[in-house]
Amino acid sequence: MSIELLFENRKTVGRKLWLVIKDNGYTKSSFSKLTGISRPTLNKLIDGDINNLATFENHLQKIFDKQIINADKLLKYSPKYQEKEETKLALSDNAPNEHSRNSRAQKMFDILEDIVHLCELYQT
Amino acid sequence: MSIKPITKDCLEQVMQQNSSIKEQIYGLVSDFNKRFNKSGLTAQEKQAFSVLKENNLIQIPIEDEHWGGAIIAKGGMKIPVINTAQPRVYQYFVAWHEIYHLLYDINLDEKTHNVAIDMDINERKADYFAAKMIFGDIYKYYYSLEDENVIDRIIKCMDAYKAPYKATLIELYEQAVEVYGDMDLKHTVLNHFDDKPKNLEGKFEGLELDPELVRSSFVISFGGLEQKVKKAINQNTGVSYHKDNYEFLIELKKEIKKEWEDLSK
Numbered sequence: 001m002s003i004e005l006l007f008e009n010r011k012t013v014g015r016k017l018w019l020v021i022k023d024n025g026y027t028k029s030s031f032s033k034l035t036g037i038s039r040p041t042l043n044k045l046i047d048g049d050i051n052n053l054a055t056f057e058n059h060l061q062k063i064f065d066k067q068i069i070n071a072d073k074l075l076k077y078s079p080k081y082q083e084k085e086e087t088k089l090a091l092s093d094n095a096p097n098e099h100s101r102n103s104r105a106q107k108m109f110d111i112l113e114d115i116v117h118l119c120e121l122y123q124t
Numbered sequence: 125m126s127i128k129p130i131t132k133d134c135l136e137q138v139m140q141q142n143s144s145i146k147e148q149i150y151g152l153v154s155d156f157n158k159r160f161n162k163s164g165l166t167a168q169e170k171q172a173f174s175v176l177k178e179n180n181l182i183q184i185p186i187e188d189e190h191w192g193g194a195i196i197a198k199g200g201m202k203i204p205v206i207n208t209a210q211p212r213v214y215q216y217f218v219a220w221h222e223i224y225h226l227l228y229d230i231n232l233d234e235k236t237h238n239v240a241i242d243m244d245i246n247e248r249k250a251d252y253f254a255a256k257m258i259f260g261d262i263y264k265y266y267y268s269l270e271d272e273n274v275i276d277r278i279i280k281c282m283d284a285y286k287a288p289y290k291a292t293l294i295e296l297y298e299q300a301v302e303v304y305g306d307m308d309l310k311h312t313v314l315n316h317f318d319d320k321p322k323n324l325e326g327k328f329e330g331l332e333l334d335p336e337l338v339r340s341s342f343v344i345s346f347g348g349l350e351q352k353v354k355k356a357i358n359q360n361t362g363v364s365y366h367k368d369n370y371e372f373l374i375e376l377k378k379e380i381k382k383e384w385e386d387l388s389k
Binding site: 024025026027029030033090091092093094095096099101102104105107108109111112114115116118119120121122123 | 383
């Protein structure tokens with residue numbers, strides 16, 4: 001599988017990568033630590049938002065180096081389990097429209113996302 | 125969802141909304157008291173947290189004054205979250221608000237898709253449910269206080285019912301207008317509605333009340349997740365990622381603690 005083809009299909013690659021991460025029991029943060037890809041970059045990779053071929057290749061290579069999956073299998077990857085229902089939220093949030101979260105709050109939301117993902121993995 | 129803050133200008137509209145959902149919410153309060161207060165807890169805030177903890181409540185301090193909590197519904201599970209950086213008094217109200225979403229909000233039911241729901245009234249229902257779980261006869265309590273100062277009386281009501289400033293005034297307004305026809309108190313509430321005291325801690329101390337109620341608790345809890353991961357480690361000794369996940373979870377806890385050490389001092 002050529003890197004150009006993966007790059008052309010980067011949105012699909014991102015979605016598949018997220019399934020690989022979940023199926024292997026990782027969270028975004030633990031996967032980020034394992035591969036050495038920063039958390040914001042991993043988010044971009046999953047969202048298919050890396051628009052530079054060299055950067056895209058560089059980061060995917062870090063994943064392939066860890067032998068979690070290879071280039072041939074990534075694009076064709078089917079999840080082990082049916083993808084779960086989309087997240088629904090009921091928020092207690094009185095923020096005015098112009099309010100923006102500070103970086104410490106954003107960090108906590110990222111951590112919360114990791115905890116929720118672990119809850120998903122370990123729910124009984 | 126984001127809820128439009130309530131000001132004195134929209135208080136009458138809030139009353140009309142409350143009136144339209146009153147019967148339904150009283151039914152839910154009755155249902156809750158029959159089905160969920162199994163331990164006979166009398167402290168309302170303990171009762172709320174007890175129900176949420178049975179549903180794997182996550183408590184985490186988030187430095188955002190507007191974000192009180194959430195129910196995250198995903199793949200058949202519903203996880204309540206409370207922001208413990210907010211003063212306890214808000215946490216208690218949010219706890220009841222989230223219980224409404226957890227137990228009675230059909231919008232979060234996984235089998236319910238594309239429900240044509242008015243989110244504004246849905247949030248009002250959650251707030252009204254919270255108020256009805258928290259308050260007793262606040263009107264009588266307010267008049268039982270001898271303080272001349274209205275703000276002092278309101279603060280003492282906040283302390284007695286462990287309720288936030290505006291929620292206290294909304295309940296007082298509703299009882300004054302709808303139950304007792306007390307127009308003087310109605311105008312008093314309106315006059316003070318948008319003037320929440322800036323230094324509530326100082327006010328509590330000045331009135332010889334426990335200021336802990338208006339302070340953050342900074343509790344960090346992952347709702348029993350650590351125990352579940354530990355159990356998975358013990359039951360699946362050949363699987364390495366459970367151990368990785370456990371270590372990762374401990375790291376997350378350390379990270380949160382580190383972030384909040386300075387702020388909580």
